[in-house]
Amino acid sequence: EVEALRAQQNEASGAIAAAKRAGEDAGEAIAAMQDVSRRSKALGEELTAVEAELQSSLALLPNPPDPTAADADEVLREVGESGREGRDHLELAGDGIDMEAGAKVAGARFAFLKGDLVMLELALVRWALEVLRGHGFEPVIPPVLVREEALFGTGFLPDTEQQIYRLADDPLYLAGTSEVALASLHAGEILDGGALPLRYAGFSPCFRREAGAAGRDSRGIFRVHQFDKVEMFAFVEPEAGVEEHDRLLSIEEEILGALQIPYRVVNIAVDDLGASAAKKYDCEAWLPGQGRFRELTSTSNTTDFQARRLDVRYRAAGGGGVRHVHTLNGTAVAVGRTIIALLENGQQEDGTVAIPSVLHAWGAPATIGG
Incomplete structure (x- = not known):
């Protein structure tokens, strides 16, 4: 008309x-x-x-799930000796985790990390980045403040669960993961197909409001508003997406194995995939202080969902035309939760905690506490 x-x-x-x-x-x-x-x-x-x-x-429509995504959470395998119980990370850390000071300075779900735990965090990050470099990832420290377009492009906006911090005086948001910035790194670009895959290892602080989590995981640093994370991100040709997803999962398992953390791999249910993922695997660590498995890492295949919203394309070799890439992400080390798993699984009868030897060369103490 x-x-x-x-x-x-x-x-x-x-x-x-x-x-x-x-x-x-x-x-x-x-x-x-x-x-x-x-x-x-x-x-x-x-x-x-x-x-x-x-x-x-x-914008509210999610990525269609992959046919192999689970109808309900499906445990694929368990690795290591789970079932052990013991003291939780707050008891084991002593004054290395100061929740009271964190609450005084910033409010609930904030903490000060001190002493040996600071050295443990730095060792974890440095070691993890070196592992990822060996797998062809380029280390990146991205911005933690991002524009609305970056969050929308990665599927974190619309923020239906109200998990994102927004600045009052600028059109910027605090990112809950470096995935947001890494995915947006090539927004609006046409990449050379011969250069794919592009793999990045992002290290950054992450910020989450944890709305709706009142009373849940309120003890210690398992669920906090600010934490550090090493994130894997990959841009690949569509045909390589499934293989790359398996690759990211294998790296996560390699890291957990080297850290001697018992874990299980879960194929996540369709209803819990979120907006962007077509398929997701979680690695859940056994935590003796809680007597159960808890999520430690995840890896998602977002197919072309983010690439279309961010307009990231590539020109195929041999004149195959221009197509959207596929993107994938995965947690290498969620530092706070990994520290919890190391403390609780490394506790010894004399009250000390044994730290895995792979971290010693990077500045981590051999033992903590006692």
């Missing part, structure tokens, strides 16, 4: 011009054009509103 009105408007404009050239009265044609113009403007505004509503609705 809008196009029909525009055609009428053009026709009326031509009639006015013809009448003026012939020295005839163009009043009737002018009135007709003004009427068409008003109707066209009103309809155009209505169309704009409808299109905006449509785009808002489309």
Whole structure:
């Protein structure tokens, strides 16, 4: 209808011009054009509103799940000796984790890390980055403040669960994972297909509001508003996506094995995939202080969901045209939760905690506590 009105408007404009050239009265044609113009403007505004509503609705649609994603959480395998119980990480850390000071300075779900635990964190990060370099990842320290477009492009906006911190005075948000910045690194670009895969290892602080978590995991540093993380991110050709997902999972398992943390691998249920993931695996660590498995890492295949929203494409070799890449992400080390797992699984009868030998060369103490 809008196009029909525009055609009428053009026709009326031509009639006015013809009448003026012939020295005839163009009043009737002018009135007709003004009427068409008003109707066209009103309809155009209505169309704009409808299109905006449509785009808002489309933005809420998640990535279609992969056919091999589980209907319900499916445990694929358990590795290591689970079932042991013992003291929790707060008891074992002593004054190395100061929740009281964190609450005084910043409120609930914040903590000060001190002494040997600081050295343990730095060793974890440095060691993990070196492991990832060996697997072809380029280390990156990305911005933690990101624009709305980056969050929308990665599927974190719309923020239906209200988990994201937003700055009051600037159009910026605190990212809950370096995945947001890493995915946006090549937004709007056409990559050289011969350069794929591109793999990045991002290290950054992460921020989450944890809305709706009141009373849940309130003890210690398992669920906090600020934590550090080493994240894996990959841009690949579509045909390589499944293999890359398996690769990210194998790296996560390699890291957990080297850290001597008992764990299990879970194929995550379709209902818990979130907006962007077509398939997700979690590695859940056994925590003796809680007497159960808890999520420590995850890895997701987001297929072309993020690439389309961020417009990341590649030009295939041999003149194959331009296509959207596929993107994948995975946790290498969620530092706080990994420290929990190390403390609780490394506790010894004399009250000390043995730290895995792979971390000693990177500055971690051999033992903590006692």
